[in-house]
Amino acid sequence: MEGRLINPVSGLPDTKNAPEADSSVLRVWGGHSLRGHVKISGAKNSALVLMTGALLCSGDCRIRNVPRLADVERMAQVLSALGVKIHRDGETLDVNAREFTTSKAPYELVTQLRASFFAIGAILARLGVAQMPLPGGCAIGARPVDLHVRGLQAMGAEVQIEHGICNAHVPGNKGRLKGAKIYLDSPSVGATETLMMAATLADGETILDNAAREPEVVDLANFCNSMGAKITGAGTSTITILGVSNLHSTDYEVIPDRIEAGTFLTAAAITHSELLLSPVVPEHLLPIIAKLQEMGVNVVEEAPNCLRVLPAAVLKAADIQTLPHPGFPTDMQAQFMTLLALAEGDSLINETVFENRLRHASELNRLGADIRVKGNIAFVRGVHSLSGAPVLGSDLRASAALVVAGLAASGETTIKGLQFLDRGYDRLDLKLQQLGAKIERVREVEADIAIATATNTVQPA
Numbered sequence: 001m002e003g004r005l006i007n008p009v010s011g012l013p014d015t016k017n018a019p020e021a022d023s024s025v026l027r028v029w030g031g032h033s034l035r036g037h038v039k040i041s042g043a044k045n046s047a048l049v050l051m052t053g054a055l056l057c058s059g060d061c062r063i064r065n066v067p068r069l070a071d072v073e074r075m076a077q078v079l080s081a082l083g084v085k086i087h088r089d090g091e092t093l094d095v096n097a098r099e100f101t102t103s104k105a106p107y108e109l110v111t112q113l114r115a116s117f118f119a120i121g122a123i124l125a126r127l128g129v130a131q132m133p134l135p136g137g138c139a140i141g142a143r144p145v146d147l148h149v150r151g152l153q154a155m156g157a158e159v160q161i162e163h164g165i166c167n168a169h170v171p172g173n174k175g176r177l178k179g180a181k182i183y184l185d186s187p188s189v190g191a192t193e194t195l196m197m198a199a200t201l202a203d204g205e206t207i208l209d210n211a212a213r214e215p216e217v218v219d220l221a222n223f224c225n226s227m228g229a230k231i232t233g234a235g236t237s238t239i240t241i242l243g244v245s246n247l248h249s250t251d252y253e254v255i256p257d258r259i260e261a262g263t264f265l266t267a268a269a270i271t272h273s274e275l276l277l278s279p280v281v282p283e284h285l286l287p288i289i290a291k292l293q294e295m296g297v298n299v300v301e302e303a304p305n306c307l308r309v310l311p312a313a314v315l316k317a318a319d320i321q322t323l324p325h326p327g328f329p330t331d332m333q334a335q336f337m338t339l340l341a342l343a344e345g346d347s348l349i350n351e352t353v354f355e356n357r358l359r360h361a362s363e364l365n366r367l368g369a370d371i372r373v374k375g376n377i378a379f380v381r382g383v384h385s386l387s388g389a390p391v392l393g394s395d396l397r398a399s400a401a402l403v404v405a406g407l408a409a410s411g412e413t414t415i416k417g418l419q420f421l422d423r424g425y426d427r428l429d430l431k432l433q434q435l436g437a438k439i440e441r442v443r444e445v446e447a448d449i450a451i452a453t454a455t456n457t458v459q460p461a
């Protein structure tokens with residue numbers, strides 16, 4: 001990182017002014033056990049949506065425990081473009097939306113970051129009008145926004161999608177949305193959050209049925225309530241929001257990232273290591289811990305916010321079906337596929353949340369895994385070992401899964417596609433290094449030279 005420009009908001013290399021930052025790769029030498037304590041950062045999916053929630057209030061919002069992520073930087077850029085003042089000091093983000101007057105979000109940024117679309121609810125609630133580019137397709141599936149749109153329409157908004165932009169406005173009622181009874185066809189996290197924010201400042205009561213129950217939805221409700229909103233039932237399938245006329249300043253701390261914690265749990269399990277993780281909310285990790293226990297990995301609650309994972313002699317096969325919370329999280333599916341690749345026996349993974357989220361299987365096979373994919377199902381036949389190779393991450397969690405694989409594979413694994421990893425992990429490589437992993441971030445060109453040299457020195461028999 002030395003000599004690079006650091007972005008003041010994310011704390012990451014400034015990708016705009018340092019084009020080489022995007023082309024860095026990770027080199028991992030597997031087979032080393034990990035030990036010690038890892039500090040879990042604030043939850044990406046909470047921090048991003050809390051930042052959009054800050055649009056609902058015209059006072060100062062202090063958000064603590066904000067992770068250093070490329071996605072946070074992008075979200076900050078979206079908010080700045082709307083006229084919001086943002087200042088970061090370490091893990092504390094101060095957001096002031098007093099002068100937020102622009103209803104048009106910038107196309108180039110929103111199309112890169114799906115969570116920024118969720119701001120449409122807050123923008124519409126505050127200004128009565130919003131112009132939000134569609135978030136665009138994503139590597140893991142089509143990810144439409146129909147549930148967001150239908151919910152806003154039920155609350156009185158007129159919405160038209162033209163030329164890739166979602167134009168919404170509230171006719172009459174002084175531009176104020178009206179409370180409504182809304183049933184979500186599926187418990188979409190983003191739609192629940194968009195509509196919850198919109199309803200916070202609406203006229204009357206909104207009831208969201210079949211709402212998402214993810215911990216990040218609860219965090220957003222708690223954040224809004226800390227500003228004076230009246231939201232009850234978050235964490236259940238029915239959320240009731242009684243609209244208020246305005247919200248006040250707050251000082252709020254983001255919950256720990258359950259997916260980052262889960263990723264470290266799989267890193268410990270695959271290297272047969274003992275690790276301490278904190279802060280965590282063990283309840284948020286129940287489906288992940290249950291699956292690890294089934295595989296023979298013991299996880300104990302050392303303290304109310306601290307977990308100890310113990311090494312397992314053998315990893316056992318297990319079947320996984322991803323589901324909305326409290327089911328097994330789709331955001332942990334790729335990391336578990338890596339773990340199951342080295343388990344004893346056959347496992348089956350059924351990805352039911354996203355339609356195209358098994359692309360890491362082929363990269364794991366490059367490392368020696370035995371995985372067959374048919375539709376949304378992966379058949380994983382456990383192998384005894386993996387061997388390092390150059391691989392490419394296809395999305396955020398797929399990249400993390402390849403890092404976990406690299407920790408166990410013999411020799412060197414080179415992982416490209418770090419622009420995905422840096423979106424959602426707060427300095428994963430540095431944290432792993434501190435735990436004893438042999439991992440380094442280098443410029444792609446240096447890694448390519450190393451790969452070419454290694455290839456040239458291994459002569460075919």
Ligand code: UD1
Nearest residue numbers: 045115143144145146147148188189190191330331353354
């Ligand atoms: C959020 C998380 C993401 C996680 C996902 C599922 C953020 C920023 N991202 O994404 O990390 O993987 O939840 O836990 O919080 N759908 C529709 N219509 C809609 C909205 C969603 O059909 O209007 C579908 C999606 O295509 C997908 C499923 O519903 O198949 C679940 O998506 P959703 O829960 O909305 O995920 P996100 O909120 O985008």
